[in-house]
Amino acid sequence: MKEKPPPKTRSYGVDPRHLLPMFRDLLELITVRLANNKTRRHVIQLGRSVRQHAFDARDTLPVIDHPALAAFFGCQEPLEIILPPIDTISLSGLGFVVPYTLLATIVSALHPKKIFETGTFRGVGTLTMALNAPEAEIYTLDLPEHYTEAEVETLSKGDKEWVRLSRSSTGFAFLNHPAAPRIHQLRGNSLTFTPPDLLANTDLCFIDGGHSYECIKADTETALKILAPNGVIVWDDYAWFIDGVSQYLTELRHSLPLYRIAGSQLVICRNNQQPITPAS
Ligand SMILES: C[S@@+](CC[C@H](N)C(=O)[O-])C[C@H]1O[C@@H](n2cnc3c(N)ncnc32)[C@H](O)[C@@H]1O
Known part of the structure; x- marks a missing residue:
């Protein structure tokens, strides 16, 4: 019997069904959630995360x-x-x-x-x-x-x-x-x-x-x-x-x-x- 290839462990593709909700979430975070004291920390987390991803993307190690x-x-x-x-x-x-x-x-x-x-x-x-x-x-x-x-x-x-x-x-x-x-x-x-x-x-x-x-x-x-x-x-x-x-x-x-x-x-x-x- 032919062996199955091992399952892929990494996939960076985005399911197209998530694209619109992603933009909606982003918009919500940088508007209403940013304006609210109780939810602002999530926007700060998003900012930190964006900076880390940019650092990772530029990194050549x-x-x-x-x-x-x-x-x-x-x-x-x-x-x-x-x-x-x-x-x-x-x-x-x-x-x-x-x-x-x-x-x-x-x-x-x-x-x-x-x-x-x-x-x-x-x-x-x-x-x-x-x-x-x-x-x-x-x-x-x-x-x-x-x-x-x-x-x-x-x-x-x-x-x-x-x-x-x-x-x-x-x-x-x-x-x-x-x-x-x-x-x-x-x-x-x-x-x-x-x-x-x-x-x-x-x-x-x-x-x-x-x-x-x-x-x-x-x-x-x-x-x-x-x-x-x-x-x-x-x-x-x-x-x-x-x-x-x-x-x-x-x-x-x-x-x-x-x-x-x-x-x-x-x-x-x-x-x-x-x-x-x-x-x-
Ligand atoms: C981020 S914490 C270490 C966390 C720890 N390795 C762990 O896994 O939980 C940094 C530590 O380095 C110590 N530290 C900072 N400067 C130092 C120095 N010049 N010499 C010795 N220790 C120093 C601080 O007192 C602090 O306890």
Whole structure:
């Protein structure tokens, strides 16, 4: 019997029956809904979403689709991932689960033994990595409890708010978790951080601290110092509204092979791939 081709997983066609309602919805959003205080937030969401789609459409980084993510790390088996409970994920304040699903997939496919994260916040990313790498020791860096204004001067208003919010709750997600003994909280400013020897040969660096150009550059340079052969760097927040990350990674892609994970703000790079030689 002739085998059926696998079902298509992606279709970007628009059913013509939806076209007219789409324009009607758009018109409604930018008129009556915009004028109403209670519904205005939906229009703001639409604006943000339009900007993200425009950013994605212009972006030229090669993209890895979700079903191909585990295979990118050489893992051919179907992968099981573990996510923290939904109320723990909510501590992240992001309001969505997908980034943690992708992070869990990367970690589960990679089997890292040593992980370094910049930007603990409430520890949801840290715990997600710990759950999916049961043999790993995880080191996670965040600013000291008391920091000076000068230490955060490169940060945007939004980033300063993340710093403020995390002061009394750094690492909350993992503090009483059975994985806690494998998680080591480091305190310091990543802009001036000298990695201790124990971070040599780190298998996975997750960069999610301050998002200024200066922070991303310093955090990437630290990651490149400690990364094991075959190690992986993951950057979060490659998005239209975070200039520091997109500007730095746009420069970095000329010397390192960077990939974007489809539909997400995550960018990855594997250490075993040949550095890109600039065209002469
Ligand atoms: C977006 S949050 C991290 C979210 C976390 N990785 C997660 O998955 O839930 C950013 C964190 O970076 C920390 N941070 C900002 N600038 C920093 C710096 N220069 N050094 C160390 N940590 C910094 C903030 O205090 C904040 O907790």
